[in-house]
Amino acid sequence: MTDRVCTRPDCEGAGRGLINPRGFCAECGRRPPPLPPAPPPPPVAGSRSPGAAGSLSSEATADTDRARRRDAARKFRVRPAGEGLLDLPRVELPTLRDLVLRDPHPPSRGRICGRTGCGETVGAPYAGQPALPAGYCPRCRHPFDFTPRLRPGDLLGDQYRVVGCVAYGGLGWVYLAEDTQLDNQPVAIKGLIDDEDEAALRAAVEERRYLTMLDHPGIVRIINYVTQPDPRNSDRLTGHIVMEFVGGMTLAQIRDCVADAVPHFDGPRLYEHLLAYGCLALRAVGYLHGEKLLYCDLKPSNVMHHEDRVKVIDLGAVRRLGRDDGEQPVITERFASPEVLTRGAAALTERHDLYGVGMTLKELSDKATRPAQRPPGLGAESYRRVLVRATAADPDRRFGSAAEMSEQLWGVLREIHALRLRREQPAPSTLFAPTAALLDASLGRVPGLERWLGAEPRPVLAPGLPRPDQVPPGLPVPFPDDADPGAALLRTPTDSGPRRLIEQLKAFPRPSAEIRFRISRAHLELGEVDSADRELTAAARIIGSGARHDWRLWWHRALVRLAEGQVAAARAAFDTVYSALPGEYAPKLALGYCAEHLGDHDAAHRFYEAVWERNRSQGSAAFGLARLRLAAGDRGGAADILGGVPKVSRHYDAARIATVRVLAGRLGGPDGLPAAEELVEVLTRLPRLYLDDGRPSGPARDRLTAEVLETALDWALGAAGGSGPGLLFGEADDERTVRVRLERTLRGLAQQADSRGALEVLVDRANAIRPMTRV
Known part of the structure; x- marks a missing residue:
């Protein structure tokens, strides 16, 4: 000992603790500061409590940790991933001996004292001084020692030869070793960082127990358990877990790779x-x-x-579900x-x-x-x-x-x-049933006869955005929750109409939120919005305290708001569902409609695109994107989107009809007519459409043909006046050819009239189109 005394303010022997020849205080086990320590800075909001591990670590220590992780990560070779969904970059192992730490250091942020109930941090840096690998807790005087117990060349259980330390886990040092009885295969050996740590000893026993009973490819596998005399106390045995060697980078190292x-x-x-x-x-x-x-x-x-x-490695913190023995769990505050x-x-x-x-x-x-x-x-x-x-x-x-x-x-x-x-990456939802309905009011349908009976002879193409009250039946329907008592009944097919279905479901004898949801949707089908809303109130009472987080309740509230025409309120409710189910189609489709209706076309495009690119069979998303393209004047872009709906989609035929109408339709503005090549494309597509149950002629085909020919006539008149080049039908006189065909088609439409007045209007239109007789 020297005559110098410790001047640390937190040393219990301050003023009398002597400094030994190595420069450490005999009372607190630390070096004295070269100068009186400055007052500690005020606590920062959100910082950890003084007893938490790492609270005394310096910024320099954290930088050292990051540098060590980065140095270790540089030893690995990373190859690109395949194109599969779960394919990851391939992290190839370096020479295993390159992973061995040349100078294994204890945990840089220290650890909680091993004595139960103490909670003091030991072995942490302090006031710029390096961390001590061994010493005594300044609060309870319990000893700690973080130095590795095993050295290169040690042989455990006459089988495992230690190569060196490769890392330290939450409770113990991890060593690389070779199995001498199995062609020197690499194994990992885990021992305690501090065998004076009572909690760590108990956790090690728990880890060994759980590792022995677990069998999963995503969890590190235990191979053996061996003991050997403690090198510092030959009368004492220390245990070591032998595990498969998982040579790779932790996600902490991957985090640094992402940052770099x-x-x-x-x-x-x-x-x-x-x-x-x-x-x-x-x-x-x-x-x-x-x-x-x-x-x-x-x-x-x-x-x-x-x-x-x-x-997943390091199962030292695993514990039985529901176990409450008074012991504090092993957690890391930042991730707890x-x-x-x-x-x-x-x-x-x-x-x-x-x-x-x-x-x-x-x-x-x-x-x-x-x-x-x-x-x-x-x-x-x-x-x-x-x-x-x-x-x-x-x-x-x-x-x-x-x-x-x-x-x-x-x-x-x-x-x-x-x-x-x-x-696309399609996959069926386990939460929503697909719907045959399409979020489209007119674009994918052959126009009805009333189109030719109105005051406007050749109206502008309607984009087909449905009214809010038309949308609820066109959205996917949630599957009933299997835990609900009414789920089995709701999964039984029925052909009852909405009125009869309401009567049947109200006879169900047990409280069921799912039954209430189904009754609410039936009321919406009948246009009974107030009754639908009352059913949701009843469902919320059945659900109880969990109602505020129940996405099914929010989904049905949004449907009711749409039926009321309150699109902004519906959008907010659908957004709650999106937050609960970020990976589902349905809320994004609904939010796309709400944004489109409210004029927020950028947001609508993002939602529709997310659904469409993932599953091209989602026709409602395709029609939404097509409407947005039409609103921007992009006729060709709208047709391209609709043309991408695959044949397996139930909306395929509607998309083909919509493509023809988009290419041939009259848009608003001075440049509303299609180009000649677009009309030629339409005339090619028109005969191939599946109309009138597959028959080559019929009333639906006549109406769609009439709509196309009216646009062709307008184009031909413009071309004759010098505003358009080329031929449509390969005829010298496009105008006469179109008039002859359109007159014949309109007379065919007259045969579909169900009243004398409609018949007269259609005949008059045909006569007005009829070409002048040549002399």
């Missing part, structure tokens, strides 16, 4: 990789939940990307849900793990700040809403299960993938 825009973790595909991480991690988390286990400490450093796969931070283990549920998955994805995507890393179209907003729901402060707002969250991640992943490649 490393190739293959840059560009618009980045978010697809992040969503794939989430889907794959949720598979493992969902498996644990099925085994009645909670992971508790999901964070980037506990998820490993190796080769083109993902594994608010209710667990406030109430501890009593608040642990599956939603805590889902919060950790959401925060892990947020950590990665927050580093994607470059414009080139942003996903296209609506993808960024859908991704944001997934994270907002997953990380909601109120656990009731979060996803209810790993499967539910995974389904929405899958939907957003398909959306971004389709928007990037302009290649």
